[in-house]
Amino acid sequence: MLLQDQVAVITGAASARGLGFATAKMFADQGAKVVIIDLDADASQAAASQLGGDHLGLAANVANEQQVNAAIEQVLAKYGRIDVLVNNAGITQPVKLMDIKRDNYDAVLDVSLRGTLLMSQAVIPTMRRQRSGSIICISSVSAQRGGGIFGGPHYSAAKAGVLGLMKAMARELGPDNVRVNAITPGLIQTDITAGKLSDEMRQSILAGIPLNRLGDASDIAGAALFLASPLSAYSTGITLDVNGGMLI
Ligand code: NAD
Numbered sequence: 001m002l003l004q005d006q007v008a009v010i011t012g013a014a015s016a017r018g019l020g021f022a023t024a025k026m027f028a029d030q031g032a033k034v035v036i037i038d039l040d041a042d043a044s045q046a047a048a049s050q051l052g053g054d055h056l057g058l059a060a061n062v063a064n065e066q067q068v069n070a071a072i073e074q075v076l077a078k079y080g081r082i083d084v085l086v087n088n089a090g091i092t093q094p095v096k097l098m099d100i101k102r103d104n105y106d107a108v109l110d111v112s113l114r115g116t117l118l119m120s121q122a123v124i125p126t127m128r129r130q131r132s133g134s135i136i137c138i139s140s141v142s143a144q145r146g147g148g149i150f151g152g153p154h155y156s157a158a159k160a161g162v163l164g165l166m167k168a169m170a171r172e173l174g175p176d177n178v179r180v181n182a183i184t185p186g187l188i189q190t191d192i193t194a195g196k197l198s199d200e201m202r203q204s205i206l207a208g209i210p211l212n213r214l215g216d217a218s219d220i221a222g223a224a225l226f227l228a229s230p231l232s233a234y235s236t237g238i239t240l241d242v243n244g245g246m247l248i
Contacts, residue, residue: 002030002230002231003032006033007032007033008228009072010086011062012038013037013044015047019088020038020086020089021036023217023221024051026221027221035079036056040059056079063110063111068119069122072123082127083127083132083133083134085135087116088138090159091107092150092151092152093152093154094149100154109158111158112159112161116137120169124178127173127178131176131177134179134180134181134228134229134232135169136183137182138220141184141246142155145246167237179232179236181232181235181240182239183227184240184243185220186209186241186243187246188220189214190217208246215242
C-alpha cells in the first residue's frame with residue numbers, strides 16, 4: 001500500500017464522475033484516510049462514505065479563507081496530521097475573449113488560483129512541522145496550449161497561474177521536505193465533457209491525440225498517486241502532462 005495511514009485532503013472531490021473522486025478512491029484503496037472537501041456538506045459526506053472505512057467529508061468553498069481554515073481545523077482535530085493535499089476544485093466557462101465579464105473572471109480565478117493558495121496556506125504549517133508533505137495542483141493542458149475546448153481564456157490564465165504558484169511554493173517549501181507538483185490533464189471524460197461532444201467534435205479532437213482516446217479519471221488519479229507517494233520522493237516543482245500525447 002503506497003499511502004498506508006497517510007491523511008490526504010482532496011478538494012472538489014464530491015462529484016462521482018470527477019477527477020477528484022477517482023483520486024479519492026485510488027488513495028483510499030492504497031490505505032489513505034481521505035478528506036473530501038467540496039461545496040456541499042451532504043455531497044461531501046456521501047462521497048466520503050462511498051469510499052468505505054475511515055474517511056471524512058466536509059463543506060468549504062476553497063476561495064473562502066474562513067471556510068478553508070475551519071475545514072482544516074476539523075481535519076487536524078480528527079486525524080492530527082495532513083500528508084497530502086490535492087488542489088483539484090476548479091470551474092470552467094467556455095466563453096470567448098471579448099465575452100469575459102468581470103464576474104466570470106473573478107469566479108474562475110477565485111476557485112482555481114485563490115483556492116489553491118488558500119488551501120495550501122492552510123496545510124503548510126502542519127506539513128512544515130511534520131517535515132513532510134506532498135501538495136498536488138491540478139492545472140490543465142489549457143494552460144500550456146493557451147486555450148481549451150471547454151475553458152475560456154480566463155480559465156487558461158488561472159491554470160497557468162496555478163503552475164507559477166506551484167513552482168514558487170516548491171522552491172520555498174523544499175527545505176522543509178514539502179514537495180509541490182502539478183498535473184496538467186488533457187481532455188478527460190467527466191461531467192465537464194459528458195454529452196457535450198458531437199461525433200464530429202470527438203473525431204477532430206482524437207486526431208490530435210496520439211493515444212487516440214480521451215482520458216479516464218483514473219489516468220489522473222494514477223498520476224496523483226505517484227506524486228503523493230514516496231515513488232516521487234525526489235520530484236518537486238514538476239508538471240506531469242497526462243494528455244495522451246496532445247503536446248508532442
Ligand atoms: P467536476 O466539475 O466534475 O468537479 C469539480 C468539483 O469541484 C465539483 O465537485 C464542484 O462542486 C467542486 N467545486 C467547484 N467550485 C468549488 C469551490 N469553490 N470550492 C470547493 N469545491 C468546488 O470537474 P473535473 O472534470 O473533475 O475537474 C477537476 C479539476 O481538473 C478541475 O480543476 C478542472 O479544471 C481540471 N481539469 C479537468 C479536465 C477535464 O477534461 N475534465 C481537464 C483539465 C483540467
